[in-house]
Amino acid sequence: MSPHPALEPLPLVRIAVDCMGGDHGPSVTLPACRAFLERHPAAELVLVGTADALAAASGLPRTRCVVASEVVAMDDPVEVALRKKRDSSMRVAIGQIKLADPAMAAHACVSAGNTGALMAVSRYLLKTFDGIDRPAIAALLPNARGRFTKVLDLGANVDCSAEHLLQFAVMGSALVSALDGLEEPTVGLLNIGEETIKGSETIKRAGELLRAAHAGGHINFHGNVEGNDIFKGTTDLVVCDGFVGNVALKTSEGLAGMLSQMIKEEFTRSAWTKLAALVAMPVLNRFKARVDHRRYSGGALLGLRGLVFKAHGSSDALAFETALARAYDAARNRLLDRVHHRIAETLQAMPSGDTAAPQAA
């Protein structure tokens, strides 16, 4: 990777917020915005929502309000968000990134709305970078090293080609650089074995492309990783097909839910175990805080000509604030410029899209 162009942190970061998105809407997003502003003195917010909802936001510092007349429901089909509700809070919030006046334009947008709609509207309004066929969703998962493994794609794309997986590796590397300050993050290709002969034809070919990109100095490719490596933290970044990534993420959520239910059952089984629970409470609470999924809320939509972050639909105020903080860090450390720079460096020297590609040596 050649040295980045000047990537000084932004002195001020302005974030557009879709206040109506998510299962709870303004009752969660507005308190989250208030807490976020208190902790981020160099941040400004552009709150987008219905006039009613925004009334409750008066008095917030460093905040501009923009009224939108419509709301994308969590179960609205993509077509409705895209073609019918043209004055939705989601769409208007994303549009704030595109404002011509740099004193007004947002550096990033955050929404807890419907994922499919957010992806479609973002793609329509912002467009993708040259060389990127499809945007991807990257998430942060806690790992045994006390850091976060970045994983993409998590559901935006099913049936990815080898070239898409290469694009994910390039964009994800930029994400790790922006969030963690690592300029050469390690990249793992999710597979069913470490050997290069494992996996489907697409995966094997993706391995070839990633090795070629590594040889060219564009990414730091570690090799194949397996499912358990995500939580071990074997690599900083794990790339996979959106179907596989979505299943891995949801399976993990299911397992975590089952284990926490079982711990609860065991500690409430009898008077004695309840006493043990009282004694163990501070320790269990520390444990719970470490694995609290609200601490790693905020998926990044990568590949677009603008930064959009997705908070979980069921976010509470802490989870939504985490997503705001993630968008702030990414924008402040110029994630968009980093993605653009890496794509230009790597993909112009490498195949992209569905074009025929030379075989790696």
Add this chain to the structure above:
Amino acid sequence: MSPHPALEPLPLVRIAVDCMGGDHGPSVTLPACRAFLERHPAAELVLVGTADALAAASGLPRTRCVVASEVVAMDDPVEVALRKKRDSSMRVAIGQIKLADPAMAAHACVSAGNTGALMAVSRYLLKTFDGIDRPAIAALLPNARGRFTKVLDLGANVDCSAEHLLQFAVMGSALVSALDGLEEPTVGLLNIGEETIKGSETIKRAGELLRAAHAGGHINFHGNVEGNDIFKGTTDLVVCDGFVGNVALKTSEGLAGMLSQMIKEEFTRSAWTKLAALVAMPVLNRFKARVDHRRYSGGALLGLRGLVFKAHGSSDALAFETALARAYDAARNRLLDRVHHRIAETLQAMPSGDTAAPQAA
């Protein structure tokens, strides 16, 4: 599903054991066999291993020993197991299923050896049922309902067609029937959303085939499920591509490992937390016992004309004994006849393999 033919439990079950397989070989398999025989008075074992190893097995009741001169190593390529080591303990143990004399032939075989080799040798010696293109590996995962969700395929097949997923549903239903006594187990198709429009073209078409099989009374298809449904226990059975299943399983192992490491760290942080650990120990131990992966050891290779069970390579004696008990239950409840019957009923009325198939209504 039409009523099964007479499926009375077998009065006596004979299991062939590859004593040399796994990371620990006879030091684990022989104690496991001893414990298993004590708990299963209607079981007989055929122990297969080197003469040296089997010397330690003398004195075991209801046991016959068969000497094999070779051992398939955990890292042997499939070709070596298949073509070079023709007198391996793995191969000889599987061969015990094929003996012509019913007073000698084993009803099932258990090995902790190399998965790829076990699958290849089993397939070569036993062959698949008509209508089954590829055998699959099914595992049991604990769920929040206190039962086990059966999941297949877990790595034997990457790039499955819709017809393969139907075959997995049929074979897996037989497995649930044999192990849990449920004649109409519910089947879920692993996907990235519950709606029928979700997923790849293969998954959508698999959904059509599964709905048609449901309409024909051959399986009890619940619909799409997501990753979190595996541990929730939403359906008795979950079918998926071997790549996706392997990633989901390994990701779960990684998460469980990270969580148990974190709990340990929190409880050993200071003198005070160590005291709390002492008090909480009985409760934590009960919890650990519930999620102990050794309690659900034993993957079934399905689709073959013989029952083969795979224990985890790293099995200790308890895990290997669990795999023996699983094979015993399956053989006793005539899993092979059930699979055969269900395949004949379903697949003769339905498409199989890569042949063109009528669209479901």
